Amino acid sequence: MRNAIDEQHGGPRRLVGPLAALDGRLPGPHDLLLMQCPSSLRPLGGGELPGWARAVLRVHPWVTVARAPTVVGSPVDTLHPVRCTRDVASPEHWIPVTVRGPRRGQLLHALAPWAAVARTFRPEQLPARRALLVPGRVAEVPALALLPTVGELVADHRLTWGPIGAVGYELGSGVPVTGPLSPLRLVLRAPQPVSRRDALQLRRALSRLRVPVQAELETRHGAVLLAEYAAAPLTLTLLTPQGPQEVHDPWFPRGPSGRTITR
Known part of the structure; x- marks a missing residue:
């Protein structure tokens, strides 16, 4: 029982x-x-x-x-x-x-x-928990209301995703920590390389939503911001357990010595 x-x-x-x-x-x-x-x-x-x-x-x-x-x-x-x-x-x-x-x-x-x-x-388990929130809660918070739309946009790129930050915390714990102006933070599971073109398309689609969205691509070595990767700079900031590292490719990162960074 x-x-x-x-x-x-x-x-x-x-x-x-x-x-x-x-x-x-x-x-x-x-x-x-x-x-x-x-x-x-x-x-x-x-x-x-x-x-x-x-x-x-x-x-x-x-x-x-x-x-x-x-x-x-x-x-x-x-x-x-x-x-x-x-x-x-x-x-x-x-x-x-x-x-x-x-x-x-x-x-x-x-x-x-x-x-x-x-x-x-895990973040990808949380969208399904939106139905468990108290009645009326989703209508009060745009970041919660837009989760199905986000799911459709990300599905077009075949990425597993989940909300993090305040929205993720509320969905998991049930504690009402988000508000009408809360942004939406996402993690996008990307064990395999994502093309710059797909990243740019997804970033533009997410930027059209009525709440600020910050997404990060989670590779096998760490995470990089979707917006930064889509902008195609020469180097990227890869967030790792050992701290941020400057890399050229978040899927095949190399340190200052030229050696591949391993976890």
């Missing part, structure tokens, strides 16, 4: 325990995580969670995966990590995450233990 918490978040949670860290791939950038034990988060700057973050996580224990390296073992400043489960035999994976605060731009960067994650959502 499904309980009230399962209904609230759209389905049963993952089993949290020693095997939870071993049941599939680790989350990637922009994934949403429902934390079983929010107190296990560790701020990247060290110390304890600030009061506003503890208050937010008590009510809405959702965090967003950041584009940064995963840490294996225990954070260096944590002698005795707070855990939700008994110790696992293999080293813990700590996922880089961001906690969204109640004020605009209020963010906390932290590490979350993978074994304490109860549920995950």
